[in-house]
Amino acid sequence: MPDGIxxxxxxGLRTLVLTLYHVANVSEPKIHEFLExxxxxxxxxxxxxxxxxxxxxxxxxxxxxFQAGLNSTKxxxxxxxxxxxxxxxxxxQILCNPHYTAYFTVPCKNRGTILEILQCGNEKTYCFNxxxxxxxxxxxxxxxxxxxxxxxKNKVFSDEEMHRKLDLLFSPDGYKTIKKRILExxxxxxxxxxxxxxVVTTLLSDDARxxxxxxxxxxxxxxxxxxxxxxxxxxxxYRKEKLKAFLDRYWDYYGKLCEFRENPKSEVAERxxxxxxxxxxTKTGYEQLDDRISKTKENKESLLMVLxxxxxxxxxxxxxxxxxxxxxxxxxxxxxxxxxGTKANDTHDKCSKSKEIGCKCI
Numbered sequence: 001m002p003d004g005i006x007x008x009x010x011x012g013l014r015t016l017v018l019t020l021y022h023v024a025n026v027s028e029p030k031i032h033e034f035l036e037x038x039x040x041x042x043x044x045x046x047x048x049x050x051x052x053x054x055x056x057x058x059x060x061x062x063x064x065x066f067q068a069g070l071n072s073t074k075x076x077x078x079x080x081x082x083x084x085x086x087x088x089x090x091x092x093q094i095l096c097n098p099h100y101t102a103y104f105t106v107p108c109k110n111r112g113t114i115l116e117i118l119q120c121g122n123e124k125t126y127c128f129n130x131x132x133x134x135x136x137x138x139x140x141x142x143x144x145x146x147x148x149x150x151x152x153k154n155k156v157f158s159d160e161e162m163h164r165k166l167d168l169l170f171s172p173d174g175y176k177t178i179k180k181r182i183l184e185x186x187x188x189x190x191x192x193x194x195x196x197x198x199v200v201t202t203l204l205s206d207d208a209r210x211x212x213x214x215x216x217x218x219x220x221x222x223x224x225x226x227x228x229x230x231x232x233x234x235x236x237x238y239r240k241e242k243l244k245a246f247l248d249r250y251w252d253y254y255g256k257l258c259e260f261r262e263n264p265k266s267e268v269a270e271r272x273x274x275x276x277x278x279x280x281x282t283k284t285g286y287e288q289l290d291d292r293i294s295k296t297k298e299n300k301e302s303l304l305m306v307l308x309x310x311x312x313x314x315x316x317x318x319x320x321x322x323x324x325x326x327x328x329x330x331x332x333x334x335x336x337x338x339x340x341g342t343k344a345n346d347t348h349d350k351c352s353k354s355k356e357i358g359c360k361c362i
């Protein structure tokens with residue numbers, strides 16, 4: 001048999017099925033209907049197998065592209081969107097930069113899940129180093145528990161060992177939140193010590209809790225922050241004027257940051273930092289607006305990450321646009337049924353997006 005011929009159907013038809021489903025966003029029933037109208041007699045099960053079976057080489061390529069993408073810039077962007085797997089609510093995590101986009105559909109959207117993705121398939125480990133204890137402090141773990149955990153200082157445990165240690169220290173069915181925070185702190189510290197994969201040092205995202213503390217630096221999206229001001233819907237004309245006047249100054253400042261990215265200079269960075277403090281110390285007399293302004297000021301370090309790393313975008317539009325591709329797919333095909341199908345969709349969507357860097361995987 002010639003290369004590429006498997007069963008009754010050749011590579012041309014299999015490529016057509018993959019292209020219709022992953023590029024043209026056609027559902028499996030409609031692909032079946034289209035092929036039958038073209039006098040191609042094929043079962044729905046065969047179409048499903050073409051989409052999900054014998055694609056380990058693509059899964060491997062996705063992993064390689066993802067690791068290369070992590071290594072290609074000093075920052076990564078991340079966002080998530082809802083997904084459905086066999087009727088259950090899951091989540092698709094989107095990681096990207098200008099060179100790649102990768103999708104990972106998972107049952108949870110907590111820090112542990114995102115760390116598992118960033119570790120590129122490596123076994124989970126938990127490290128009780130100084131950084132881990134600093135994170136426990138950040139996560140408000142009581143001093144008495146930190147004192148007991150100090151017996152493990154500078155030790156590294158596997159996933160099984162870590163859970164066993166915590167079950168001995170705490171009751172197996174209690175202290176769930178505390179144990180979760182300890183696991184997160186030690187896993188983050190262990191991730192930062194890895195040398196066999198590219199470790200992300202700067203992450204750009206919205207203000208969702210699960211994206212915080214994962215990397216040494218966290219950059220926030222200005223567009224997301226600006227949307228919080230749009231949620232203010234004043235009725236009184238005086239308050240409307242105050243909101244409009246402040247937003248004009250807000251977006252003028254954003255424009256100055258855009259100019260800085262194009263031509264970064266240390267003296268300009270210092271001036272913009274000072275101007276940020278002045279702008280977000282504004283008191284308007286409109287209580288809800290003043291509260292929102294103070295919350296933006298609290299995020300100064302993350303919003304002004306561009307002053308340290310000028311190549312980082314000021315917004316997270318790339319990840320949001322990538323998430324919309326998954327939403328459009330969900331509109332056509334509501335959910336995947338099996339884990340195998342879910343993984344295949346993520347891999348093919350990654351490969352479809354890889355044309356951005358000149359790769360064609362279908």
